[in-house]
Amino acid sequence: MSALPSTNADGETRATAKKPATIHDVAALSGVAASTVSRALSTPGRVNFRTRARIEAAATELKYVPNAQAKALSSGQTKAVAVLVADITNPFYFDIIRGTQLQLKAAGYTQFLVDTEESKEVEVNTIEQMMQMADGVILTAPRLNDEALVLAATKMPLVTINREVPGIPSVLLDTPTATNQALDHLISLGHSHIAYLGGPGSSSSNIRRWEALSTAAQERGVQMDRLGPFAPRTYSGDAAADALVYSGATAGIAFNDLMAIGMLQRLAARGVRVPEDISLVGCDDIFGADFCSPPLTTVTAPVEQAGRVAVTMLLSRINPGVGTLPRSQSVLPTHLTIRGSTGPAPLRP
Incomplete structure (x- = not known):
């Protein structure tokens, strides 16, 4: 006597269960390229609202799970870190981004870069999204108040640059x-x-x-x-x-x-x-x-070094007991560079 085929949680038999949806399936259903789907799900701010909504609806319908999330479910880590900058057009952040990128790459991590447009709302929304997509967050010059940052730090590893909040690891340029x-x-x-x-x-x-x-x-x-x-x-x-x-x-x-x-x-x-x-x-x-x-x-200021140090501090919290001991704060020295825009005070009558 043959056994009845077992069923999964959705009532499908193992023999007839569909294969997991791929990024190409989501792209076909939403009418965009696979690369657009990847951007929409990994860095939502790079895709316009209507396209992102269409992609998210297709992903939900197909029960699509991005690779990063699948890894998170199986291993507990995504091997990705989100770096939030207040204004990506400001050259000050170029060296920070370079520092975090190089340090993360050396450690085998991917960097998600987000321009928060100096907006508290964007910071909050991005942190919420990154809880499912990244192992930790680096916030450069965040605009959130102390209470909001402390709350965010209870949900995932977090390091700030140029912002000192009790209980949160920080890198400060002096x-x-x-x-x-x-x-x-x-x-x-x-x-x-x-x-x-x-x-x-x-x-x-x-x-x-x-x-x-x-x-x-x-x-x-x-x-x-x-x-x-x-x-x-x-x-x-x-x-x-x-x-x-x-x-x-x-x-x-x-x-x-x-x-x-x-x-x-x-x-x-x-x-x-x-x-x-x-x-x-x-x-x-x-x-x-x-x-x-x-x-x-x-x-x-040693801006690139600030990015590197922030990554080191964050990874020591993502992977406790591996490598250097976690530090709560790092203060980097700065100095004045004198050029031609300063001179003797003018004589006033």
């Missing part, structure tokens, strides 16, 4: 020390009225720099104005430059190089000479800072 060097540099040139052109109010780096500068200025007996906030983009340089001129300060320290470069352009258009009339300092030493007219005095 830019406050170098901005104080910039202040001393300007004072040595005879400047006694200096302005700080601030960045986003939600930026931890912006807060740390202003606190350091305001304290140091008070200790040194010079006037320090806080102007802004301004967007950390070149286009904000117009408003920042006008505010600097109106303030009467003879020197300015900008939140980042992009803003400072925009300021140089605006000051030139107004006929304000740099550094003869106003001195200017940037921050980050991005590619192109030394090509400006005049070349930009700026804060230089």
Whole structure:
């Protein structure tokens, strides 16, 4: 007497059960290329909303499980790490991305790169998605508040760059020390009225720099104005430059190089000479800072190293007991690079 064929959870017999759907099946049903399906499911931000929705509906209908998720189900790891940057067009992040990419590749991991567009909502949504697709997340200059970051860290391994939150591993670039060097540099040139052109109010780096500068200025007996906030983009340089001129300060320290470069352009258009009339300092030493007219005095930081260190710290939590012992924080030194945008304070009647 022959045994009845066994059935699976969906009521199909083993003999008639369908093979698992492939990425090509999803592509055919949704009417797109397989590469588009891969992008939609791995880095959703790179695919427009309507196409992504169509692909996700097809994947659900076919009960498609991406390879990364299949590995996660079987081994507990995807061998992928998500790197979230606030603005992928900002050259500051180029070296961070390069550092994380090289360090992850050396460890046998894939990098998912996401531009969060300086949006808290995008950060939250991406972290939720990456819980199924990545083993951990590196957040560069996150805009989420401390409570949201702590909650996210309870759900998956997480490391921040340029953001200090108790209980979360972090890599910090010690830019406050170098901005104080910039202040001393300007004072040595005879400047006694200096302005700080601030960045986003939600930026931890912006807060740390202003606190350091305001304290140091008070200790040194010079006037320090806080102007802004301004967007950390070149286009904000117009408003920042006008505010600097109106303030009467003879020197300015900008939140980042992009803003400072925009300021140089605006000051030139107004006929304000740099550094003869106003001195200017940037921050980050991005590619192109030394090509400006005049070349930009700026804060230089080991940005690529920050990306590498962040990966090392994250992998030590993904794979505890393997390799180096987990560190809770790493602070990397910075320094002032002096170029042609700073000079002696102008003589005032």
